[in-house]
Amino acid sequence: MIQSLNEHNREDLQEALGKGGQKLTPQREVVFAVLLAQRDHPTVDEVFNRARESMPGLSLATVYNCLETFVGCGLVRQVNHERESTRYCPNLAPHAHFRDKETGQVHDIELPPEVMKSLRSILPPGFDSEVIEISFLGRTKAYDPLHSN
Amino acid sequence: MIQSLNEHNREDLQEALGKGGQKLTPQREVVFAVLLAQRDHPTVDEVFNRARESMPGLSLATVYNCLETFVGCGLVRQVNHERESTRYCPNLAPHAHFRDKETGQVHDIELPPEVMKSLRSILPPGFDSEVIEISFLGRTKAYDPLHSN
DNA sequence: CTTGCGGTTTAGATTCATTCTAACTCATTA
DNA sequence: TAATGAGTTAGAATGAATCTAAACCGCAAG
Known part of the structure; x- marks a missing residue:
């Protein structure tokens, strides 16, 4: 409840x-x-x-x-992901979305300002963008810090 | 024809x-x-x-x-853009899409490898992504090289 | 009070892209 | 010649989202 x-x-x-x-x-x-x-x-x-x-x-x-x-x-x-039902998200900070192929779960991915800047910079002159949508599709594995480097 | x-x-x-x-x-x-x-x-x-x-x-x-x-x-x-009809694109090179808010037209935006890399780098450990979708929404203005800098 | 007004909510009908179904075609194999 | 199977077809079905028209509610004016 x-x-x-x-x-x-x-x-x-x-x-x-x-x-x-x-x-x-x-x-x-x-x-x-x-x-x-x-x-x-x-x-x-x-x-x-x-x-x-x-x-x-x-x-x-x-x-x-x-x-x-x-x-x-x-x-x-x-x-929005592909043509699935629209989902709603109260996270106001700029962020991308990662969608797990297997579970369908959506995770927020923080977007550092410098990445936003480099994205904006690829627009040719004359293109003026208000909204940038970034979404990843893939899998999430359990993360084991002992075996990462 | x-x-x-x-x-x-x-x-x-x-x-x-x-x-x-x-x-x-x-x-x-x-x-x-x-x-x-x-x-x-x-x-x-x-x-x-x-x-x-x-x-x-x-x-x-x-x-x-x-x-x-x-x-x-x-x-x-x-x-896919929002929930509009799916569109199809025979461009095989990695690229983003820019959608003109006014005309609805979709333009391909080239994606330099270093931008792809910086995008991949923002994924936390354990997130493994196969597909990255990037779409801009905005307007296109006529580009006047004489007044740009 | 009570009346009227505008914005909100509601149930159900409608829309529209997409998917499904079942029949049909047609080329190839047995 | 019959059987198989992939591909095509028209129309039905699905399902998310939108629309419609009636009901509701808070509130300001009479």
Whole structure:
């Protein structure tokens, strides 16, 4: 069961929504709490199922609406892999995504500023980019520090 | 109207298909010719419409089948942007994609090896990646060399 | 109060890319 | 000539996402 937002997170949410001309509603609060509670890049369906545990009457359309609103306010990012269901991620820092071929799990990969810079530098003149999406596809092995070098 | 494949390209296609245990068929030849004729990252529907000009009986399902086969043989790459229709690209060299927000056009961006390397280097130990997808979203301005520096 | 208004939520219908299914074609092998 | 099997085909099915229209709710004006 998802606990509700703490003071701090509720204020953040309210402020971000306000800037986008949107209101804080009970449904938005529950959906946002779900995203913060488990940062595993859930699909809309997963958010829906988790959120319904604390708000049984919630409808799927509302989950779509809430998430769209959050994206519009810059509170969450959409993550697309191939043509699978869109996933949602409340990590605001610039980062790439690594998708495990076997489990389907998505992991955040930190993006150092110098890598961002070198990426931007490969754009020919005249190309002006606002968003850069980077995603890795592969496997994760258990990491054994004793045998690495 | 799409011209048919030249000797050289037909041989390449046949060889690549053969390695994947697939045969060269008239439909596959037409679909491949469409991809080579206009390298603008067409959707399945666009490929379908162009291909039907030279082969009117061709069915949409076959276009899906052909493109899937080509991807399996490493002849073409799929390009996904958000949840739009998948696009197809016969450019085999490693490259990123730039999508123009206004026109929807997709441009190939060359990926220098050192950028690839720096990208690979940001993966923590235990993460093993086969495929890296990089896509830019933005605008393209006419480039005026007189006023650049 | 209570009335009306605008934004939000809701269930269900709709859309649309893609995948599936089952029949058919056609070249090759037995 | 029959059988096999890959490839093709039209149309049905799927499933994520969007749309629609009605209901709901908080709130400001009368």
